[in-house]
Amino acid sequence: AQSVTQLGSHVSVSEGALVLLRCNYSSSVPPYLFWYVQYPNQGLQLLLKYTTGATLVKGINGFEAEFKKSETSFHLTKPSAHMSDAAEYFCAVSSGSARQLTFGSGTQLTVLP
């Protein structure tokens, strides 16, 4: 079985501050890990994903995430928040034995001026 836990349903940061959104996963086999972003009244779009290879993954809009197997984590970071980053962020996992993507409950990011 696979599962995802996102710590913090709401995160607020000031514009220009570091963004850190936490994601921990559970999987019995090597996972594929994803971060999706949902802007207001829109569908989800891929920010970045880890499949194999380099554990530090860079995505769109300056976001990156690091796969840490020993910590079963895939936290999302951005050095400097922008107002346009305000959105809901979802971590998701898929593993070889599963036929589906399992999502976390989401983290709503607010960027304060």
Added chain:
Amino acid sequence: EAQVTQNPRYLITVTGKKLTVTCSQNMNHEYMSWYRQDPGLGLRQIYYSMNVEVTDKGDVPEGYKVSRKEKRNFPLILESPSPNQTSLYFCASSPDRVSYGDTQYFGPGTRLTVL
């Protein structure tokens, strides 16, 4: 433009009145899926399809039906909607199964209210 389309975008209906939400993709993707999104629960998969005529249950299939007669279309059917099916629904597609690490492409969503 490569995209996943859903119709309708908004729907208000009454308990027991059958409805269909359509989903279509123009990317020739093998894999399609339906999710529902509820506050605090993230997205939960309802049904998925790995190819034409191949469908399978996700985590919350009760009260829903799907069909995949053509590769591009994957309609979601609520035979007898109930208020607990009030939710935001997303259709998604990917080139191959997500367990291979494929990216899913999402439609814009359908907000359903069942009175």
